[in-house]
Amino acid sequence: xxxxxxxxxxxxxxxxxxxxxxxxxxxxxxxxxxxxxxxxxxxxxxxxxxxxxxxxxxxxxxxxxxxxxxxxxxxxxxxxxxxxxxxxxxxxxxxxxxxxxxxxxxxxxxxxxxxxxxxxxxxxxxxxxxxxxxxxxxxxxxxxxxxxxxxxxxxxxxxxxxxxxxxxxxxxxxxxxxxxxxxxxxxxxxxxxxxxxxxxxxxxxxxxxxxxxxxxxxxxxxxxxxxxxxxxxxxxxxxxxxxxxxxxxxxxxxxxxxxxxxxxxxxxxxxxxxxxxxxxxxxxxxxxxxxxxxxxxxxxxxxxxxxxxxxxxxxxxxxxxxxxxxxxxxxxxxxxxxxxxxxxxxxxxxxxxxxxxxxxxxxxxxxxxxxxxxxxxxxxxxxxxxxxxxxxxxxxxxxxxxxxxxxxxxxxxxxxxxxxxxxxxxxxxxxxxxxxxxxxxxxxxxxxxxxxxxxxxxxxxxxxxxxxxxxxxxxxxxxxxxxxxxxxxxxxxxxxxxxxxxxxxxxxxxxxxxxxxxxxxxxxxxxxxxxxxxxxxxxxxxxxxxxxxxxxxxxxxxxxxxxxxxxxxxxxxxxxxxxxxxxxxxxxxxxxxxxxxxxxxxxxxxxxxxxxxxxxxxxxxxxxxxxxxxxxxxxxxxxxxxxxxxxxxxxxxxxxxxxxxxxxxxxxxxxxxxxxxxxxxxxxxxxxxxxxxxxxxxxxxxxxxxxxxxxxxxxxxxxxxxxxxxxxxxxxx
Numbered sequence: 001x002x003x004x005x006x007x008x009x010x011x012x013x014x015x016x017x018x019x020x021x022x023x024x025x026x027x028x029x030x031x032x033x034x035x036x037x038x039x040x041x042x043x044x045x046x047x048x049x050x051x052x053x054x055x056x057x058x059x060x061x062x063x064x065x066x067x068x069x070x071x072x073x074x075x076x077x078x079x080x081x082x083x084x085x086x087x088x089x090x091x092x093x094x095x096x097x098x099x100x101x102x103x104x105x106x107x108x109x110x111x112x113x114x115x116x117x118x119x120x121x122x123x124x125x126x127x128x129x130x131x132x133x134x135x136x137x138x139x140x141x142x143x144x145x146x147x148x149x150x151x152x153x154x155x156x157x158x159x160x161x162x163x164x165x166x167x168x169x170x171x172x173x174x175x176x177x178x179x180x181x182x183x184x185x186x187x188x189x190x191x192x193x194x195x196x197x198x199x200x201x202x203x204x205x206x207x208x209x210x211x212x213x214x215x216x217x218x219x220x221x222x223x224x225x226x227x228x229x230x231x232x233x234x235x236x237x238x239x240x241x242x243x244x245x246x247x248x249x250x251x252x253x254x255x256x257x258x259x260x261x262x263x264x265x266x267x268x269x270x271x272x273x274x275x276x277x278x279x280x281x282x283x284x285x286x287x288x289x290x291x292x293x294x295x296x297x298x299x300x301x302x303x304x305x306x307x308x309x310x311x312x313x314x315x316x317x318x319x320x321x322x323x324x325x326x327x328x329x330x331x332x333x334x335x336x337x338x339x340x341x342x343x344x345x346x347x348x349x350x351x352x353x354x355x356x357x358x359x360x361x362x363x364x365x366x367x368x369x370x371x372x373x374x375x376x377x378x379x380x381x382x383x384x385x386x387x388x389x390x391x392x393x394x395x396x397x398x399x400x401x402x403x404x405x406x407x408x409x410x411x412x413x414x415x416x417x418x419x420x421x422x423x424x425x426x427x428x429x430x431x432x433x434x435x436x437x438x439x440x441x442x443x444x445x446x447x448x449x450x451x452x453x454x455x456x457x458x459x460x461x462x463x464x465x466x467x468x469x470x471x472x473x474x475x476x477x478x479x480x481x482x483x484x485x486x487x488x489x490x491x492x493x494x495x496x497x498x499x500x501x502x503x504x505x506x507x508x509x510x511x512x513x514x515x516x517x518x519x520x521x522x523x524x525x526x527x528x529x530x531x532x533x534x535x536x537x538x539x540x541x542x543x544x545x546x547x548x549x550x551x552x553x554x555x556x557x558x559x560x561x562x563x564x565x566x567x568x569x570x571x572x573x574x575x576x577x578x579x580x581x582x583x584x585x586x587x588x589x590x591x592x593x594x595x596x597x598x599x600x601x602x603x604x605x606x607x608x609x610x611x612x613x614x615x616x617x618x619x620x621x622x623x624x625x626x627x628x629x630x631x632x633x634x635x636x637x638x639x640x641x642x643x644x645x646x647x648x649x650x651x652x653x654x655x656x657x658x659x660x661x662x663x664x665x666x667x668x669x670x671x672x673x674x675x676x677x678x679x680x681x682x683x684x685x686x687x688x689x690x691x692x693x694x695x696x697x698x699x700x701x702x703x704x705x706x707x708x709x710x711x712x713x714x715x716x717x718x719x720x721x722x723x724x725x726x727x728x729x730x731x732x733x
Contacts, residue, residue, distance in 0.1 A: 059121035060164035061138055062154070063130035068138070070098075071164045072117060081162045082106075084114055086137055093141040101162070115145055124149035125166070129156050155181035157188075175219035185219045186210055192223045193608070204625030205608060208237075208470070228473035228481045228605075230488075235469035235603070237628055242465045247274035250281065257285075257306065258313035260343055265306070273299035275459040276306075282455055285310070289435040289454040291397070296440045296589030297561075298461055304393030304436040312344055312367045317390020317433060319368045320416075324399050324409075326350045326372055327528030332395075333370040334532055344368050349375040373405065374701065377412040380419060380654055381698050389420055389433045397437040397448075398582045400667060401635045407668065408701070410637040411647035413452075414662045415654050440589060441582035443632035451667040463594035469603045470624060478570055478605045479518040485603055489566045490521050490548035498596045501542060502549040503562055505587055506570040507612065512551045515570060521548035528553070554579065554587065566601040567591040571620075576613035578623045581630040604628070637668030641678065642703050648675040649684055653698045657688040678704075 060071040061084070072080035080100060087096030095111030118124060126138055126149050135151060142149050153172065157180050158165035165181040172179035175188065189209060212234055213222050225234050249271035255262060272280065275294040284290060284307050294300045308319030321336070323329050333348040340346065347366035362369075364385060369376075373394075379386060394413065400406045413435075420433040435454065442448055449456035473481055482504055489500035506512055512525035524538045524547055541547045542562050550562060554574040567590050572579050579587070592600025604627075610620040618626070639647075647670060651659035663670040679685045682704060684694035697707045706727065713723040 056117060056121040057123070058164060059118055059124045060127070060154075060159075061125070061130070061149070062127040062159040063134045064160065067097075068130075068134075069159060069162060070114070070117075071162055072121075073164055078163065080117075082109070082114075084111075086141060092144055093137045094144065095141070118142065118145065118147050125152045125154075125164070126150070127154040127156075127159050128152060129154065129159065153179065155179075155184050157181070157184040171217075173213060173217050173219050180219070182214060185213055188219055189213060189222060193226060204629070205472075205606070205621035208625060226472050228471055228477045230471060230481065230484060232469070235471045237468045237470050240462060240466040240468065243460065243462050245274060245459060245461055247277050247459070249274065250277040255280070255285075255306075257310045261306070261309050261313055264339075273302075274461065275300050275457065276303055278459055279303040279457045282457055284436075287434045289437075289452070290457050291437045291439075291442075291445065291449040291452055291454040292457045293439050293442045293445045294457075294459040295461060296586050297593065298459060298463075300438050300440075301395070303457070304391070304395075304438060307434060307436055308368070308391035308393055309340060309344070311390035311434070317388040317430065318366065318386075319391045319393065320376060320386070320389055320433075321368065321370045321393045321395070322373055322376055322412075323370075323395045324373055324405060325528075328395070329370050329372050329375070330528065330532075331535070334536075336368050336370060340368065346370070349379060373399070373409050373412050377408065377415065377650075378699070378701075380412070380415045381650055386419065388423065388427070388430045389416070391434050391436065392416060392420075393436045393438065395438045397452075398439045398442055398635045400448075400637045401580075401582075401633060403638075406637045407639060407643040407647055410666045410668050411650055411662075414666045415651065417665065418655055418658070418662055439582075439635075440586045441632055442635050444634040444636070448635050448667070464592040464597055464599050466588065466591055466600040466602055468588070468628060469601070470606060470628070471603065472606050472608060472621070474607050475610070478607070479515050481605055482515060482568055482570060483519050485566065485568055486519055486523065486549045487521055489601070494565065494597045496596055496598070498563075498565075499545050499548075500565040500597070500601075501545065501547075501562070502566040502568055503564040503590055504549055504551040504568045504570055505554050506551060507554055507573045507575060509553060511570065512553060516549070516551045519549060523547055523549040523551060526550040526552040554583070562590070563593045563596050564590055565592055565597040565599075566603070569602075569604045571612070572604065572606070572623050572627065573612045573616075573620075576615060578616060578618060579627060581627055581633055584627040584630075585632070637666065639668050639670050641674070642705070644670050644672075644675040645678050645682075645684075645704055646701075648672060649679055649690065649694055650698050652679070652685055652688060653690045653695060659688065 055074055056072055057075065058073040060073065062069040062071075064083070067083050067085045070080075070082040070084050071078055082098060082100040083106060084095060085097040086093045095114045098109045098111045098114040099106035100109055101107075124142065124147060126135055128151055130138070139149060152166045153168070155163075155165040155167055156178060165183070167179060167181050171182055173182055173185035175185065180188070209222055209225070212225070213219065216222065216234065221229075221231060221234060225231065229235075251271050252266045252269050255265065257265060271277075275292065275298050279290060279292060282288070282290070284303060290303070292300045292303050304321065308321065311317055312319050321332060323332060329348055329350050333346065337346045344367040345363060345365070346368040347363040347370070349362045349369055349371035364387060369386070376386075394409075399409050416433075424430050424432045435452070437452055437454060445456055445458050471481065486502045486504075489502050492500045494500070504515060506515060509525070509527045509529050512527050516523045516525045524541065526535060526538050530538075538547070538550060539562070542550055554571070567588050569587070572584070574583065588602045591602050604624050606621050606624045608619065608621045611618070647666070648659060648663060651662040655662050660672050663672045676685070679694070683691055684697060685691060690698060693707075697704075702710070709727060710723065713726065718726070
């Protein structure tokens with residue numbers, strides 16, 4: 001039997017039985033064998049099994065075709081994998097062939113080795129996927145050796161791959177009329193995503209889907225979400241609860257405004273809204289500067305409007321109402337013209353072009369000037385007379401934190417204050433301006449109010465709850481999903497009798513028209529490219545519930561004032577920039593009005609692995625969960641060398657030797673000494689006066705690098721159109 005054993009166990013046969021046993025034969029080899037050879041053989045087998053397998057925690061058996069998969073586990077790890085065939089004997093089923101799998105090969109073993117492994121196992125488990133009659137055969141075979149086995153629910157994917165994965169009711173994930181383990185479900189989810197048109201998920205999006213997988217225990221439902229599925233239990237990310245702060249409302253009859261404004265205000269409202277009441281109670285009409293922070297659609301714009309219009313009607317200075325974008329300025333100008341044009345002169349100053357500012361629409365003597373930050377700053381930088389300014393309202397004050405526009409807004413505020421102070425010193429009848437700063441979203445309201453030297457008016461209220469949802473789709477699928485959501489919302493009706501209507505935010509005017517054309521129910525594009533009459537018609541149709549949706553650009557988000565119950569994000573970008581948390585919160589805040597709706601609904605339509613420009617570092621799925629989970633960012637104006645030089649130059653142009661005083665009053669920390677040194681080096685200033693070159697750079701809002709690029713082109717004789725083309729091309733890269 002030594003040779004027999006060596007054939008079965010070549011590595012250990014000689015060592016176990018010894019050389020003296022060579023030539024002897026066992027009962028398996030010859031019927032004439034006598035003595036203790038069979039016993040020695042069994043001892044050898046036992047020792048080999050002990051050496052190879054040792055202690056066995058679990059022996060797992062699973063039907064695979066005509067044989068059974070055998071998996072041996074110890075301490076949570078697989079230590080052996082093999083295949084077992086049964087043979088029918090007079091005593092019932094018994095091990096026929098046993099092979100151990102090593103890589104891609106099967107190594108034959110004596111069937112008795114399987115029996116020894118089974119005896120050493122703490123527990124024997126048979127997969128539930130094994131057919132009933134094959135299970136019975138295994139039980140009968142094991143009974144012959146006085147061994148017991150339990151049938152367990154296992155993952156078929158794992159079993160087929162040689163892994164033992166018992167699953168329970170708490171861990172089983174349903175898919176295609178069977179159940180698999182969570183790990184295999186996650187792998188299948190990744191495979192489905194690789195095959196989908198949407199692309200790869202990253203970071204938080206992957207975690208979100210895996211959480212849903214474990215929560216629902218249904219792979220098919222989750223993969224349906226990747227195809228733009230709208231299962232509300234899966235798309236719902238969270239619900240922002242309704243909150244209401246108790247504020248005693250101020251009756252409009254008690255305001256003591258200019259008689260004309262008093263009459264109009266009482267005609268519009270019986271009482272002021274909470275944030276407006278707080279502003280009045282905290283000195284709005286005592287000319288105190290205020291920072292008003294309150295959610296979208298809570299009425300904060302009226303705070304600045306009442307203060308500014310009242311002073312303008314009383315002859316105490318004009319109202320400057322400043323916004324960051326031309327589109328918003330146009331809309332606000334139309335609103336003021338319509339509301340007060342019969343009693344006050346209303347004009348607009350947008351400074352739309354850096355090269356040619358004809359100022360045809362701008363009347364510096366008007367009572368109400370609506371302007372962009374850049375438009376009013378251009379007037380200051382070029383020495384225009386703005387007259388007596390009674391009130392300055394700066395909307396979207398959180399723009400201070402933006403990389404390019406932030407420092408310019410900071411400088412504008414300081415220069416406006418200087419202008420008003422100088423005018424007050426020259427005119428005894430004029431006592432300066434009141435400043436009202438507005439924002440829906442500020443992460444550091446106390447410190448910002450301190451930096452602006454303003455009283456903080458903060459009102460945290462969400463009049464109706466908002467459900468926030470996420471689903472996944474590529475750009476081609478999104479219009480179909482938007483159509484379903486718009487249709488579903490318009491077919492519903494609130495307890496207050498209003499049909500659900502939708503605002504769809506996207507990132508281009510062209511996309512506005514594409515989406516609105518694909519909607520089954522009446523819808524309209526709404527963006528700054530439409531003229532006044534077109535926009536007013538859309539507003540009227542929406543207000544009368546004649547259309548189900550408006551599709552608008554993210555750039556116009558701050559000025560859109562439709563009573564919508566649902567907001568959809570076709571894109572999370574504004575142009576080629578991702579939305580900030582502030583912008584996102586402001587836009588989603590448009591969903592749900594207390595006088596119209598029971599709740600608001602927000603859907604983010606996310607395209608995995610998508611960006612809209614090669615300068616975007618993150619993908620849309622990364623941005624989505626950053627926005628949903630993100631905390632409100634602090635509003636801080638930051639200064640690098642370029643920003644410090646640009647604002648210091650503008651302050652020198654406006655204030656000369658007093659430029660440092662303007663720098664010191666700005667919200668951000670401006671390194672004045674270093675900036676002055678660079679301006680002298682670049683020959684933008686000479687002492688405390690701007691050179692002709694410096695004035696040109698300041699007037700056109702040029703960064704130093706742009707200024708030097710233009711100078712190089714001029715000196716080399718480059719034609720103006722070629723110069724512009726070269727600058728645009730370099731900016732693109």
